[in-house]
Amino acid sequence: MVDSLGTGLFLPYALLYFLDTTRVPLSTIGLALSAAAALALPCSAVFGQLVDRVGARRSVVLANLAQAAGFLGYLQAGSATRIVAFGFLVTAGQNLFWTANGVLITQVSDAADRVRWFSLLRVVRNLGTGVGALLASAAAMGSAHACGRAVVAANAASFLVAAAVLARWRPREPPAAAAPAPARGPGRGGYREVLADRRFTALNAATVLFAHCLLALPLLLAVYVTRSLGRPAWVAGALLAGNTALIVALQTPLTEAMRPYRDTRLLRLAALFLAASSALLWAAPAGSTGWTTLSLVAALACYTAGEIICCPVLTDLVATLAPPELRGRYFALNQVCWSLAAVLAPSVLTRLLTAGTAGLWITLLITAGAASVLAAGIDAGSGELAEPPPAGAAPDPSRR
Structure with missing residues (x-):
């Protein structure tokens, strides 16, 4: 909710902020932001390995810190090169967040309740983004330059708060719903298995x-x-x-x-x-x-x-x-x-x-x-998509 509030503050006025605070033309600003997104795209492959090795919660904290650093950098982004550099931090942080966040929810929720938690996350993020957009609209009634910098600073602060909250949070593992999967042999795993x-x-x-x-x-x-x-x-x-x-x-x-x-x-x-x-x-x-x-x-x-x-x-x-x-x-x-x-x-x-x-x-x-x-x-292929029931339990006939 906290970082969504900050995102809602900034997104509606992102282009206007750079136009008001830099001498970079609009077309170049758009190109710089697109370049930042393109540079961050391949990082997701590395992020997958990072989440599997260091854990989802730590990765979400790192994602929020990266986005906070990017928005703090936007306060000094006076050139297209800096917009690309700090935009890369923001976009890479977003990609890491969405990679790790799904894993985190999967780890701390029961399989039967997982869709409910993913849905609740969407509600919270939509609510936070909407409230942030309303606050940004109210702020825009003042000085464009001063309000723009205040919005960017508030967005950076929101990511720092979110990182601090998650760093102190210790999730409780859900009760196991099924027998543990058999251990994999040596050499198994990695992106080759994912792509297969x-x-x-x-x-x-x-x-x-x-x-x-x-x-x-x-x-x-x-x-x-x-x-x-x-x-x-x-x-x-x-x-x-x-x-x-x-x-x-x-x-x-x-x-x-x-x-x-x-x-x-x-x-x-x-x-x-x-x-x-x-x-x-x-x-x-x-x-x-x-x-x-x-x-x-x-x-x-x-x-x-x-x-x-x-x-x-x-x-x-x-x-x-x-x-x-x-x-x-x-x-x-x-x-x-x-x-x-x-x-x-x-x-x-x-x-x-x-x-x-x-x-x-x-x-x-x-x-x-x-x-x-x-x-x-x-649905094609062997096996059911639904996660297996506990040992000895009958299959759920209601999931149709």
Whole structure:
């Protein structure tokens, strides 16, 4: 919650901060931040090994410290080179956080409650980011230069507080739910074994496709609503605010309702909702009409339902497929998929929108369909995806 609050403070005004506090032009700022993200992307492979060796909690602490150092550096980022350097620290810290955080939750929660905890994490982070954005909006009413530096300093402080809290926290291990796995022979393990896992490969491919579908709305909604539909910009802002509010309100109860169903079946349902969202946005008529408003609201509802379903389930599947001693590497490679989509989606989606709205929405419909097919492929192979019950217990017939 603490670091999400800081992130919400900074993200809405990141570009404005560098424009107000440096002489670097906007196009160069964007290029510098993209370069920082690209440089940090390969680090995830090393982060997986780090998490497996030093532990998830220590890795999360290190991730928060790296991000704090990056934001403190932003206070002195007067050139494009410094923006790249400190942006690398921030982005690498984010990648390490998401690699280690999933492992940490997996270690301290029961398998039956894991999706609930991943869902709760999304609620807390959305709430923190939303409150931070509101505070940043209030701060922006003052001097742009002074407020920008105050927001960056507050963000750095939030990561330091989060690191201090985690450094003092000693998690209690959950009770074992199954017999321990047999020891691996010498030479087993490592990224070679991770890459040989066909179901995990299918999951990663599905993750890239789901990520593109999920990034479409926040990236394109404002441009699509104003340029293609002729509605004011506040409409897009209201829709995105509604998305955050719905996640905070509905993530937990919907996660409880999802518990009897298999993860892969839920992913196919999420793909259907995301496809419906794209179809409704494509069908929305231009102009200020009741049908336009209805289409936008319905599209937002479908998008939010797909997001609520697929995000915790995708993370839970990584934890389910990963052997305990390789969890860091599994989460690291899955994080690469999210990061890769974040790098590719802005370019791919904006090019599609520039070429014409029909091509954009058709592509997203195909993407959602392909994600559904890949989700079905995760079930292929031997063995059940669900973690085994305790010795002597009957299989759970309710998970369908």
